[in-house]
Structure formats: structure tokens, C-alpha cells
Amino acid sequence: MFTGIVQGLAKVLRVTHQENFMQLELDLPEAYSQNLQQGASIAVNGTCLTVTGFNDSSVSFDLIEQTLQTTNLGQLRCGDQVNFERAARIGDEIGGHLLSGHIHAQAEVVAIEKTTNNCTVWFDVPPAWQAYIFDKGFIALDGCSLTVKACQKNRFCVGLIPETLAVTRFGFIHQGDLINLEIDSHTQAVVDSVERYLANRSENNH
Structure with missing residues (x-):
């Protein structure tokens, strides 16, 4: 499990x-490369990956077809920077919300609105996931635990503070970029349960 508090950027x-x-x-930055183990989990752009090798200066992963199809990791090139978070341990502070690292889809950046101290980013969300995104709800984008600021039809936005822009790849994203999206599992469970209940009730009334 992960907390959605990105620990920094790692170079490809x-x-x-x-x-x-x-x-x-x-x-991986030296401060976060201590006590690594084969088979450990690290979230890369929010995607839970298994460590397949490591040394004093690097860490390696294998990505299979499903991961390449669902996430933005297949687009990476040497020199790119990615968000990372090592797996949470029992007793760690949960500053964001619990994440599985299982990406549901990619959301396209459709607009970036910047002022002196504020940044709002708008995303186009695939129709299959629109029901799970609502104002003030939790969302994870490239592994960052964020709060939905507003929703408009098939779009939603988040507000990013200067700290988030400074320590994550959101500081240099552009319109058209694809960002990994993980829906809050509790929200998904509630929405799906309500929809099943209403569907069953409708069937029983006919």
C-alpha cells in the first residue's frame, strides 16, 4: 500500500x-535507496512495481503488457523524471489517502491555469470512470493524493500547491500529457454498491 505522498523524483x-x-x-535518490530488497514494491508515477534488481545507484523493474497498456510508463525515455513513493510501513503517517498502486486509466491534461501562487490543472477523464469522481473527493494522479476541486461533464480539475509543483513531475507537465489515474477504492465500492442496489430494486419492481 501507498499513502499518495510522493517522496520525490527519480531519473530514468x-x-x-x-x-x-x-x-x-x-x-533513486540515495536517501530512499536504503534497505531495498528484491521483490519490494515502489510506486512509479503511482504504479506499483516490483523491484527486480538494484545496486548502490539504481533500481530496476520489469513491466508487462497490462502495465504498458494501462499506464504512462511505456512512454518513458532516458532522462525523464518520474514520481516515486516507497511502500508504506505499519505505523507510517498517512498524509494522503491509501492507494493500491493499481492504475485504472490515464487522464489527459486539457488545460493548465497558473497564477502567482496557484495552479489549477484540468483533466479529461474516460467515461467509464466519471461516476467515481466528484467535488471534494479523493483522486490519485501519477501517485499524488489530491482533492478534486471541480467537475464539469467529462472533466475535472485539481489545485496544486507550490510544494507539489516543486517535488513532483506536476511542475513540468504540459497540455496533452497523459497522467496515471487511480480511483479511490472506498468511493468505487460505495458507488458500485448503490448502483447494484438500485438496479436490483428496479428489476424487482417490474
């Missing part, structure tokens, strides 16, 4: 593509 050192498969190597 190597990307190796094969058929429906990719190997990814990152330069």
Missing part, C-alpha cells in the same frame, strides 16, 4: 523495450 537511466514487455531502470 535505462529503458529496454521488447514485445509487450519493458525493463526500466531508475536513479
Whole structure:
């Protein structure tokens, strides 16, 4: 599990593509590369990946077809920067909200509105996931736990504070970029339960 509090940026050192498969190597900051283990979980742009190798200066992962199809990791190139968060431990402070690291879809950046101290980013959300996004609800974008600021039809926006812009890749995103989206699991459970209840009730009344 993860908390949605991104710990920093990691540089892509190597990307190796094969058929429906990719190997990814990152330069993880020294402060977060201690006590790594084979098989440990690290969220990369919000995607839970398993450590397949590591040394004093890098950490490696294998990405399979499903991950490449669902997330933005398949678009990475050497020199890119990604958000990372190591798995939460029992007793850690949950500053955001609990995340599984299982990405549901990609949301396209459709507008970025900046003022001196504020930044609002608008996203186009796939229709299948619109029902789970609402004002003041939780959302995870590239692994960042964020609060939905507003919704408009098939779009929603979040407000980003200067700290988020400084320590995550949101500081240099552009219109048209695809961002990994993870729906809040509790919201999904409630919405799906209510929809099933209403559907069953409708069937029983006919």
C-alpha cells in the first residue's frame, strides 16, 4: 500500500523495450535507496512495481503488457523524471489517502491555469470512470493524493500547491500529457454498491 505522498523524483537511466514487455531502470535518490530488497514494491508515477534488481545507484523493474497498456510508463525515455513513493510501513503517517498502486486509466491534461501562487490543472477523464469522481473527493494522479476541486461533464480539475509543483513531475507537465489515474477504492465500492442496489430494486419492481 501507498499513502499518495510522493517522496520525490527519480531519473530514468535505462529503458529496454521488447514485445509487450519493458525493463526500466531508475536513479533513486540515495536517501530512499536504503534497505531495498528484491521483490519490494515502489510506486512509479503511482504504479506499483516490483523491484527486480538494484545496486548502490539504481533500481530496476520489469513491466508487462497490462502495465504498458494501462499506464504512462511505456512512454518513458532516458532522462525523464518520474514520481516515486516507497511502500508504506505499519505505523507510517498517512498524509494522503491509501492507494493500491493499481492504475485504472490515464487522464489527459486539457488545460493548465497558473497564477502567482496557484495552479489549477484540468483533466479529461474516460467515461467509464466519471461516476467515481466528484467535488471534494479523493483522486490519485501519477501517485499524488489530491482533492478534486471541480467537475464539469467529462472533466475535472485539481489545485496544486507550490510544494507539489516543486517535488513532483506536476511542475513540468504540459497540455496533452497523459497522467496515471487511480480511483479511490472506498468511493468505487460505495458507488458500485448503490448502483447494484438500485438496479436490483428496479428489476424487482417490474
